Amino acid sequence: xxxxxxxxxxxxxxxxxxxxxxxxxxxxxxxxxxxxxxxxxxxxxxxxxxxxxxxxxxxxxxxxxxxxxxxxxxxxxxxxxxxxxxxxxxxxxxxxxxxxx
Amino acid sequence: xxxxxxxxxxxxxxxxxxxxxxxxxxxxxxxxxxxxxxxxxxxxxxxxxxxxxxxxxxxxxxxxxxxxxxxxxxxxxxxxxxxxxxxxxxxxxxxxxxxxxxxxxxxxxxxxxxxxxxxxxxxxxxxxxxxxxxxxxxxxxxxxxxxxxxxxxxxxxxxxxxxxxxxxxxxxxxxxxxxxxxxxxxxxxxxxxxxxxxxxxxxxxxxx
Numbered sequence: 001x002x003x004x005x006x007x008x009x010x011x012x013x014x015x016x017x018x019x020x021x022x023x024x025x026x027x028x029x030x031x032x033x034x035x036x037x038x039x040x041x042x043x044x045x046x047x048x049x050x051x052x053x054x055x056x057x058x059x060x061x062x063x064x065x066x067x068x069x070x071x072x073x074x075x076x077x078x079x080x081x082x083x084x085x086x087x088x089x090x091x092x093x094x095x096x097x098x099x100x101x
Numbered sequence: 102x103x104x105x106x107x108x109x110x111x112x113x114x115x116x117x118x119x120x121x122x123x124x125x126x127x128x129x130x131x132x133x134x135x136x137x138x139x140x141x142x143x144x145x146x147x148x149x150x151x152x153x154x155x156x157x158x159x160x161x162x163x164x165x166x167x168x169x170x171x172x173x174x175x176x177x178x179x180x181x182x183x184x185x186x187x188x189x190x191x192x193x194x195x196x197x198x199x200x201x202x203x204x205x206x207x208x209x210x211x212x213x214x215x216x217x218x219x220x221x222x223x224x225x226x227x228x229x230x231x232x233x234x235x236x237x238x239x240x241x242x243x244x245x246x247x248x249x250x251x252x253x254x255x256x257x258x259x260x261x262x263x264x265x266x267x268x269x270x271x272x273x274x275x276x277x278x279x280x281x282x283x284x285x286x287x288x289x290x291x292x293x294x295x296x297x298x299x300x301x302x303x304x305x306x307x308x309x
Contacts, residue, residue: 003227003228005150005151005155005224005225006147006150006151006225007228008119008122009122010118010119010121010122010125010126012147012150012151013125013126013129013143013147014125015146015147015150015225016142016143016144016146016147017125017128017129017132017138017143019146019192020138020139020142020143020146021132021137021138022193023192024137026137028267029193029195029267030266030267030268032267033214033215033217033266033267034214034267036214036215037214037215040214040215040233044233048232048233048234049231049232049233050228050232050233051216051227051228051229051230051231051232051233051235052228053121055216055228055231055232056121057121060121060124060125060128063128064124064128067128067132070132070135070137071128071131071132071135075127075131076124076127076128076131077127078127079126079127079128079130079131080120080123080124080126080127082127083118083123083126083127083130084117084123087114087115087116087117087118087123088114088115088117089114090114090115091113091114091115092113092114092115092116093115094115096115098130
Protein backbone atom coordinates (compact mmCIF):
# COMPACT_ATOMS: atom_id res chain seq x y z
CA UNK A 1 0.00 0.00 0.00
CA UNK A 2 2.84 2.38 0.86
CA UNK A 3 4.35 2.37 -2.59
CA UNK A 4 6.53 5.39 -3.36
CA UNK A 5 4.75 8.32 -5.00
CA UNK A 6 7.24 8.21 -7.86
CA UNK A 7 9.05 4.96 -8.46
CA UNK A 8 12.03 6.67 -10.13
CA UNK A 9 13.47 10.17 -9.70
CA UNK A 10 13.10 10.92 -13.40
CA UNK A 11 9.36 10.26 -13.21
CA UNK A 12 9.14 12.99 -10.57
CA UNK A 13 11.33 15.38 -12.57
CA UNK A 14 9.26 14.85 -15.67
CA UNK A 15 6.00 15.28 -13.81
CA UNK A 16 7.19 18.51 -12.19
CA UNK A 17 8.56 19.85 -15.45
CA UNK A 18 5.21 19.32 -17.13
CA UNK A 19 3.14 20.84 -14.33
CA UNK A 20 5.49 23.81 -14.08
CA UNK A 21 5.43 24.54 -17.82
CA UNK A 22 1.66 24.28 -17.98
CA UNK A 23 1.27 26.57 -14.99
CA UNK A 24 3.60 29.04 -16.67
CA UNK A 25 1.20 29.07 -19.60
CA UNK A 26 3.20 27.19 -22.24
CA UNK A 27 0.31 24.79 -22.85
CA UNK A 28 -3.09 24.20 -21.33
CA UNK A 29 -3.66 21.11 -19.23
CA UNK A 30 -6.39 20.09 -21.61
CA UNK A 31 -3.96 20.17 -24.57
CA UNK A 32 -1.55 18.22 -22.45
CA UNK A 33 -4.01 15.42 -21.70
CA UNK A 34 -4.91 15.14 -25.40
CA UNK A 35 -1.26 14.93 -26.44
CA UNK A 36 -0.42 12.54 -23.66
CA UNK A 37 -3.46 10.37 -24.35
CA UNK A 38 -2.39 10.06 -27.98
CA UNK A 39 1.16 9.09 -26.95
CA UNK A 40 -0.18 6.47 -24.53
CA UNK A 41 -2.30 5.04 -27.31
CA UNK A 42 0.71 4.82 -29.67
CA UNK A 43 2.87 3.20 -27.01
CA UNK A 44 0.10 0.82 -26.02
CA UNK A 45 -0.24 -0.64 -29.50
CA UNK A 46 2.75 -2.95 -29.22
CA UNK A 47 2.37 -3.93 -25.57
CA UNK A 48 0.17 -3.43 -22.57
CA UNK A 49 1.54 -0.51 -20.54
CA UNK A 50 1.91 -1.26 -16.87
CA UNK A 51 1.70 2.30 -15.54
CA UNK A 52 5.38 2.45 -14.57
CA UNK A 53 8.46 3.21 -16.71
CA UNK A 54 6.57 2.67 -19.96
CA UNK A 55 3.86 5.09 -18.86
CA UNK A 56 6.44 7.79 -18.21
CA UNK A 57 8.23 6.98 -21.47
CA UNK A 58 4.98 7.92 -23.24
CA UNK A 59 4.75 10.99 -21.01
CA UNK A 60 8.25 12.07 -22.04
CA UNK A 61 7.43 11.63 -25.71
CA UNK A 62 4.25 13.68 -25.26
CA UNK A 63 6.15 16.48 -23.56
CA UNK A 64 8.70 16.55 -26.39
CA UNK A 65 5.84 16.71 -28.88
CA UNK A 66 4.08 19.56 -27.11
CA UNK A 67 7.37 21.47 -26.74
CA UNK A 68 8.65 20.82 -30.25
CA UNK A 69 8.77 24.52 -31.13
CA UNK A 70 10.59 25.41 -27.93
CA UNK A 71 12.93 22.48 -27.45
CA UNK A 72 14.25 21.08 -30.71
CA UNK A 73 15.01 17.38 -31.09
CA UNK A 74 18.64 18.10 -31.99
CA UNK A 75 19.20 20.22 -28.90
CA UNK A 76 17.68 17.53 -26.72
CA UNK A 77 19.78 14.81 -28.34
CA UNK A 78 22.96 16.83 -27.95
CA UNK A 79 22.30 17.64 -24.30
CA UNK A 80 21.35 14.03 -23.59
CA UNK A 81 24.75 13.07 -24.94
CA UNK A 82 26.50 15.72 -22.86
CA UNK A 83 24.78 14.42 -19.73
CA UNK A 84 25.77 10.86 -20.58
CA UNK A 85 29.41 11.88 -20.98
CA UNK A 86 29.25 13.88 -17.77
CA UNK A 87 28.15 10.76 -15.87
CA UNK A 88 30.80 8.60 -17.49
CA UNK A 89 33.51 11.16 -16.71
CA UNK A 90 32.55 11.91 -13.14
CA UNK A 91 34.17 9.83 -10.41
CA UNK A 92 31.73 7.69 -8.47
CA UNK A 93 30.27 9.58 -5.53
CA UNK A 94 31.03 13.06 -6.87
CA UNK A 95 28.18 15.34 -7.99
CA UNK A 96 27.59 15.14 -11.72
CA UNK A 97 27.59 18.44 -13.57
CA UNK A 98 27.61 19.37 -17.20
CA UNK A 99 31.02 20.62 -18.26
CA UNK A 100 30.92 24.28 -19.22
CA UNK A 101 31.63 24.41 -22.94
CA UNK B 102 29.37 2.70 -28.48
CA UNK B 103 32.92 1.24 -28.54
CA UNK B 104 34.54 0.82 -25.17
CA UNK B 105 38.16 0.71 -24.16
CA UNK B 106 38.62 -2.85 -22.93
CA UNK B 107 41.91 -2.15 -21.21
CA UNK B 108 40.48 -0.52 -18.17
CA UNK B 109 37.81 -1.77 -15.89
CA UNK B 110 35.53 1.16 -15.29
CA UNK B 111 33.01 -0.73 -13.23
CA UNK B 112 31.77 1.80 -10.64
CA UNK B 113 34.77 4.01 -11.34
CA UNK B 114 32.35 6.66 -12.60
CA UNK B 115 28.97 7.80 -11.39
CA UNK B 116 26.13 5.37 -12.08
CA UNK B 117 24.77 6.14 -15.53
CA UNK B 118 21.04 6.91 -15.46
CA UNK B 119 18.70 5.28 -17.95
CA UNK B 120 18.22 6.82 -21.40
CA UNK B 121 14.86 8.45 -20.58
CA UNK B 122 16.29 9.81 -17.33
CA UNK B 123 19.12 11.44 -19.32
CA UNK B 124 16.62 12.88 -21.79
CA UNK B 125 14.58 14.40 -18.97
CA UNK B 126 17.77 15.98 -17.61
CA UNK B 127 18.55 17.28 -21.10
CA UNK B 128 15.08 18.76 -21.45
CA UNK B 129 15.31 20.40 -18.05
CA UNK B 130 18.76 21.84 -18.86
CA UNK B 131 17.60 23.17 -22.20
CA UNK B 132 14.46 24.79 -20.81
CA UNK B 133 16.36 26.23 -17.87
CA UNK B 134 18.93 27.74 -20.23
CA UNK B 135 16.08 29.31 -22.18
CA UNK B 136 14.71 30.75 -18.97
CA UNK B 137 11.46 28.80 -19.20
CA UNK B 138 12.03 26.66 -16.16
CA UNK B 139 13.05 27.49 -12.64
CA UNK B 140 14.70 24.41 -11.08
CA UNK B 141 13.64 25.54 -7.59
CA UNK B 142 10.01 25.51 -8.71
CA UNK B 143 10.45 21.93 -9.91
CA UNK B 144 11.82 20.91 -6.52
CA UNK B 145 8.87 22.59 -4.82
CA UNK B 146 6.36 20.72 -7.00
CA UNK B 147 8.05 17.39 -6.31
CA UNK B 148 8.19 18.09 -2.59
CA UNK B 149 4.50 18.98 -2.57
CA UNK B 150 3.38 15.76 -4.21
CA UNK B 151 5.89 13.54 -2.47
CA UNK B 152 5.37 14.86 1.04
CA UNK B 153 2.37 17.12 1.40
CA UNK B 154 -0.50 16.07 -0.83
CA UNK B 155 -2.01 12.62 -0.69
CA UNK B 156 -5.13 10.60 0.07
CA UNK B 157 -5.21 12.06 3.59
CA UNK B 158 -6.79 15.16 2.08
CA UNK B 159 -9.57 13.20 0.45
CA UNK B 160 -10.09 11.17 3.62
CA UNK B 161 -10.55 14.40 5.55
CA UNK B 162 -13.25 15.47 3.10
CA UNK B 163 -15.05 12.12 3.29
CA UNK B 164 -14.94 11.98 7.08
CA UNK B 165 -16.32 15.47 7.32
CA UNK B 166 -19.14 14.56 4.94
CA UNK B 167 -19.99 11.53 7.08
CA UNK B 168 -20.00 13.58 10.26
CA UNK B 169 -21.67 16.74 9.01
CA UNK B 170 -24.87 16.41 6.91
CA UNK B 171 -24.85 20.07 5.90
CA UNK B 172 -21.30 19.77 4.58
CA UNK B 173 -22.20 16.56 2.78
CA UNK B 174 -25.11 18.27 1.03
CA UNK B 175 -22.85 21.14 -0.01
CA UNK B 176 -20.15 18.72 -1.16
CA UNK B 177 -22.52 16.77 -3.38
CA UNK B 178 -24.10 19.94 -4.74
CA UNK B 179 -20.83 21.68 -5.61
CA UNK B 180 -17.75 19.59 -4.95
CA UNK B 181 -15.32 22.17 -6.29
CA UNK B 182 -16.54 24.87 -3.92
CA UNK B 183 -16.74 22.57 -0.89
CA UNK B 184 -13.23 21.14 -1.23
CA UNK B 185 -11.74 24.52 -2.21
CA UNK B 186 -13.08 25.92 1.02
CA UNK B 187 -11.01 23.24 2.80
CA UNK B 188 -7.93 24.38 0.89
CA UNK B 189 -7.94 21.60 -1.71
CA UNK B 190 -8.10 23.05 -5.20
CA UNK B 191 -6.82 21.92 -8.53
CA UNK B 192 -3.63 23.27 -10.02
CA UNK B 193 -5.15 23.21 -13.48
CA UNK B 194 -8.42 24.74 -12.35
CA UNK B 195 -10.30 21.52 -12.89
CA UNK B 196 -13.64 20.85 -11.27
CA UNK B 197 -14.27 18.21 -8.67
CA UNK B 198 -17.44 16.19 -8.60
CA UNK B 199 -18.16 14.01 -5.60
CA UNK B 200 -20.21 10.90 -6.31
CA UNK B 201 -21.88 9.10 -3.44
CA UNK B 202 -22.01 5.35 -2.99
CA UNK B 203 -25.36 4.09 -1.77
CA UNK B 204 -26.96 0.65 -1.36
CA UNK B 205 -28.22 1.18 -4.92
CA UNK B 206 -25.13 2.55 -6.69
CA UNK B 207 -21.42 1.89 -6.45
CA UNK B 208 -19.24 4.46 -8.21
CA UNK B 209 -15.77 3.95 -9.60
CA UNK B 210 -13.43 6.35 -11.35
CA UNK B 211 -11.12 5.90 -14.31
CA UNK B 212 -9.39 8.06 -16.91
CA UNK B 213 -9.61 6.28 -20.24
CA UNK B 214 -7.60 8.99 -22.03
CA UNK B 215 -4.56 9.17 -19.78
CA UNK B 216 -4.64 9.35 -15.99
CA UNK B 217 -6.60 12.41 -14.88
CA UNK B 218 -7.05 12.14 -11.14
CA UNK B 219 -8.05 14.51 -8.33
CA UNK B 220 -4.48 15.39 -7.30
CA UNK B 221 -5.39 17.89 -4.58
CA UNK B 222 -7.46 15.23 -2.84
CA UNK B 223 -5.61 12.00 -3.58
CA UNK B 224 -2.10 12.98 -4.71
CA UNK B 225 -0.43 11.14 -7.57
CA UNK B 226 -2.31 8.09 -8.89
CA UNK B 227 -0.89 4.62 -8.25
CA UNK B 228 0.56 2.61 -11.13
CA UNK B 229 -2.53 0.42 -11.51
CA UNK B 230 -4.69 3.48 -12.15
CA UNK B 231 -2.33 4.44 -14.98
CA UNK B 232 -2.09 0.94 -16.45
CA UNK B 233 -3.66 0.05 -19.77
CA UNK B 234 -5.43 -2.87 -18.13
CA UNK B 235 -7.35 -0.75 -15.63
CA UNK B 236 -8.05 2.08 -18.08
CA UNK B 237 -9.55 -0.31 -20.61
CA UNK B 238 -11.30 -2.75 -18.33
CA UNK B 239 -12.86 -0.39 -15.79
CA UNK B 240 -15.39 0.64 -18.42
CA UNK B 241 -15.77 -2.70 -20.17
CA UNK B 242 -16.06 -5.01 -17.20
CA UNK B 243 -16.20 -3.00 -13.97
CA UNK B 244 -17.61 -5.83 -11.87
CA UNK B 245 -14.74 -8.15 -12.81
CA UNK B 246 -12.22 -5.41 -12.02
CA UNK B 247 -13.89 -4.73 -8.68
CA UNK B 248 -13.84 -8.43 -7.86
CA UNK B 249 -10.09 -8.47 -8.50
CA UNK B 250 -9.72 -5.61 -6.04
CA UNK B 251 -11.65 -7.72 -3.56
CA UNK B 252 -14.75 -5.55 -3.68
CA UNK B 253 -17.99 -7.45 -3.34
CA UNK B 254 -21.03 -5.40 -4.22
CA UNK B 255 -24.49 -5.78 -2.79
CA UNK B 256 -26.81 -7.58 -5.19
CA UNK B 257 -28.87 -4.38 -5.29
CA UNK B 258 -25.95 -2.18 -6.37
CA UNK B 259 -25.44 -0.97 -9.89
CA UNK B 260 -21.97 0.13 -10.94
CA UNK B 261 -21.49 3.57 -12.39
CA UNK B 262 -18.11 4.36 -13.96
CA UNK B 263 -16.95 7.97 -14.22
CA UNK B 264 -14.41 8.88 -16.89
CA UNK B 265 -12.19 11.73 -15.71
CA UNK B 266 -11.01 14.52 -17.98
CA UNK B 267 -8.67 17.48 -17.78
CA UNK B 268 -11.65 19.58 -16.70
CA UNK B 269 -13.53 17.19 -14.42
CA UNK B 270 -12.16 14.96 -11.67
CA UNK B 271 -14.21 12.64 -9.50
CA UNK B 272 -14.02 11.63 -5.88
CA UNK B 273 -16.08 8.72 -4.60
CA UNK B 274 -17.82 9.25 -1.28
CA UNK B 275 -17.80 5.71 0.12
CA UNK B 276 -20.57 4.43 2.35
CA UNK B 277 -19.93 4.99 6.02
CA UNK B 278 -19.09 1.65 7.62
CA UNK B 279 -21.34 0.12 10.27
CA UNK B 280 -20.34 0.55 13.87
CA UNK B 281 -18.79 3.97 13.49
CA UNK B 282 -21.45 5.98 15.29
CA UNK B 283 -19.90 8.41 17.71
CA UNK B 284 -16.45 8.39 16.11
CA UNK B 285 -14.84 11.78 15.62
CA UNK B 286 -14.15 13.06 12.12
CA UNK B 287 -10.46 12.45 12.82
CA UNK B 288 -11.05 8.80 13.66
CA UNK B 289 -13.41 8.39 10.74
CA UNK B 290 -10.74 9.67 8.37
CA UNK B 291 -8.47 6.75 9.28
CA UNK B 292 -11.10 4.36 7.86
CA UNK B 293 -11.03 5.99 4.42
CA UNK B 294 -8.51 4.38 2.08
CA UNK B 295 -7.33 5.84 -1.18
CA UNK B 296 -8.96 2.99 -3.10
CA UNK B 297 -12.31 3.61 -1.43
CA UNK B 298 -12.25 7.13 -2.88
CA UNK B 299 -11.46 5.83 -6.38
CA UNK B 300 -14.17 3.22 -6.01
CA UNK B 301 -11.88 0.19 -6.12
CA UNK B 302 -12.24 -0.34 -2.40
CA UNK B 303 -14.72 0.16 0.41
CA UNK B 304 -14.28 2.10 3.62
CA UNK B 305 -13.42 -0.38 6.32
CA UNK B 306 -15.07 -0.63 9.71
CA UNK B 307 -12.99 0.01 12.82
CA UNK B 308 -10.49 -2.75 13.56
CA UNK B 309 -12.05 -5.39 15.79
